[in-house]
Amino acid sequence: MNLRHPLSVAVLAAAAALAVSAVLAALAGATPVEAGTALWEGMVGTPYAVGSSLGVMAILLLVATGFIVALRANLVNVGGEGQICLGAVAATAVGTALPESVPAALALPAVLIAAAAGGAAWASIAAWLAVSRGVSEVITTLLLNFVGVAVLLLAIHEEALLRQEVTSSETLPQSAPLPDAAHLPLLGVEGSPATVAILLSLALAGVVAVVLARTATGLRLRAVGLSRPAAHRLGLPVDRLRFTSLTSAGAFAGLAGGVLVATAPFVLAEGLSSGYGFSGLVVGLLSRGSLAAAVLVAGALGFLVSGGINLQLAAGVPAAVTQITESLLVLAIAGSAAWTVTRARRGRTRGRTVRSPFRRPPVDVSAPPDPPGRPAAHEPAPQPVGTTLEEARS
C-alpha cells in the first residue's frame, strides 16, 4: 500500500482527526467508550437518528455538488452559507405567500425553485464581479456570507418582511410556518424524519456527474477551469461559462436552504444555516471533484455532524468537537497535498505552484479567437503565473 496515495492520506488524516477528537472528548469528561457510544447512538442508534443524519447528508451533498460544479471552472465557492440563507429566505417568502388551496404538486416545486433562484441570485453577485471586474470570488463569496446571514436576520426581525405576526412580547423572531402543501414529504419509514430530500440530492448529484463527465457543457467547463487563455482561443464563451458555473453553485446551495425550511419545523429562524455552508465546502474539497466521492464524504460527515449533536446531549461533550474534527481533517489533507503523490503528478511534486487567484492570466475578451489552423505565432505562449525555480529551470 502506497502511503502517499490520496486515499491512504485521507484515511490517515481521518484517523488522526478522530484520535484528537477522542482526546478532546476525554478532556470534557467522557471516556472514549461513552463518547463513542453516544456518537454511534446519534448516528445510527434509532430510526430517528438515521433519519436526521440522512437529512444533514442531503444538505451537505447539495452544497458540495454546487461547489464541484464551480470548481470545474476553477472557481472556489466559499459562499455556501450566504447562499443557503438567501435560498431559505426566498423559499419562505414564496411558501408563506402561497394561498392554502395550492396543491402540493405546485407548492413544493415553487418553493424549491424559489430557493434555487435565491441562492443563484446571491452567487451571481460574486460571479458578476469575478467575470466583469476580475475580483477574486473567494473574497466576494466570503464577504457575501456575512451579508447573507444578516439578510436572513433582517427578514425574520421585520414584520414587514417575513416575521410572523407579533401577538405578544414572547413572539419569537422567526417566520410563519410554511403551509402543509410546501412540506417535503417524508420517506415513510416509521419513526424517521427522513424526507425525500436525500433522494433529491442523490438524483441531482447523479445528473451533475453525468453532465460534467459526459456532455459538451462538462467538457467546456473543464477547459475553462484548466486554462482560460486556451479555452478562449478555442472560441469558448469563457466569461459566460464561469458566470454560469458559479451561479449554479449558488443555486444548489440555495436549494439546500429551501430544503432546510421545507423540513420540520418548517420555519425560517436564526442559525438555520449554521455551519452547513462550511461543511458542504469541506465535502466538496475532500471529494476532489468527484461526485461519487462527494456522496460518500457527505454521508460520513452528515452522520458525524448528526452524531455530534447527540454527543452533547448524551455524553456532555460540546458539539464543537465534530467541527474540530472536520477542520483538522481539511488541514491535514490540504497540508499533505504537496506530499501526496497522484499518478499524474508523480515525479514533479516538489515544486508545485499554486496559482494566485489574484493574478489570473489576462484574457483579452475583445479580441476574436484565432481562426482555426493559424497558430498565434506573434504572441508568446502564456506564461504560467508564479513560476517556481524548478519550472523556470526545466
Add this chain to the structure above:
Amino acid sequence: MIVQVLTDVLVASVALAVPVLVASSGELVGQRAGVLTMSVEGMMLTGAFASVIGATTTGSALAGVLCGATAGLLFGVLQALLSVTLRANQIVTGIAANALALAGTTFGARLLFERGTAVPGFDRWAVPVLSEIPVVGPALFRQTPLGYALLAAVVVLGILTSRRTGWGLSIDAVGEDAAAADRAGIPVLRIRHLAVLGVGLLSGLAGTQLALSEVRTFSDNMTAGVGYLAVVAVIAGSWRPVPVVVASLVFGAAQALQFTLPALGVDVPFALLVMLPYVLALVAVAGLVTHSRPPSGLTTTFARVRAA
C-alpha cells in the same frame, strides 16, 4: 450637541478600528511577502480567548496579553507550516484554520471559562492636554496602555517595513518574484515564515486588545468576521500602508454604527447595521481592485529544488 455626537461616534469608531488596524498592518506585511493569510480571524479569536483565560486564571491583565500574544504566535507557526513549508493552498487552509479556531475556542470556553466571570482588563488612560482637544482628542488620546503600545508597534512596523528600508525592499522582492529574489540571495522562506509569524503575533494581540481593552469578556465567535475585514482592508488599501490604515478606520467606523446609531435614537434595523461593514468591504474590493496591482507572487508558493 453636534460636537458631542461627533465625539461619541469617533470614540466608538476608533475603539473598533484599532483591532482591525493592528491585524491588517500585520497582514499587509504578510501579503507583501506573497503569503495570503486568511486565518487572521482565527488568530484574533484565539488571541482573545487565550488572553481572557490567561487574565482570569492569573488575575493579571499583563499575563493575559502574554497568553494572547503566545497563542497568536503559535497559530502563526501552524499557518506558516501549512502555507510556506508544506506549500498547501493558503485560502483553503486559512478558512479551515478559522473553523478550527472557532470550534476550538467554543469548546475551550465550555471547559475553561464561566460566563460572567470578571476579566481583569486595561483601563483607559488619557494623555494630558492632548485628550482635551475637541472631537478627535478623546478618540485618539484616551486609549488603554495596551492600545497605545499596539499603535506604537504598528507605527514602528510600518517604518521598519516601508519601501525605504532594506527589510521592506526584501519583503516586496520576495512577494513579487520569489525565484528572482532567491537568486539575488534574499532568504525567501525565512522572510515568508517571519511574515506569517508576524501576522500571527499581531492578530493575536489585536484579539487581545478587543478582549481585554474593549469587551472585557469572552463570548463564542466574539470576533464575528473582524479578521476577514482586516484581510479585506489590505486588499481594499491596494497593499499600501496609508490606504490600509484608512480602510481599517472605515471598517471600524462601520462596525461602530451598530452601537452609536441606536444610542443616538436612530431607528435602523439591527441586521442592516450588522451587514454594513461587509457591504462596504465588498464595494471597496469591487471598486478598487481594478485600480491596484497585488504583489505578483501573492499565494504562489516557493521551494528550492535541484535542477532536474
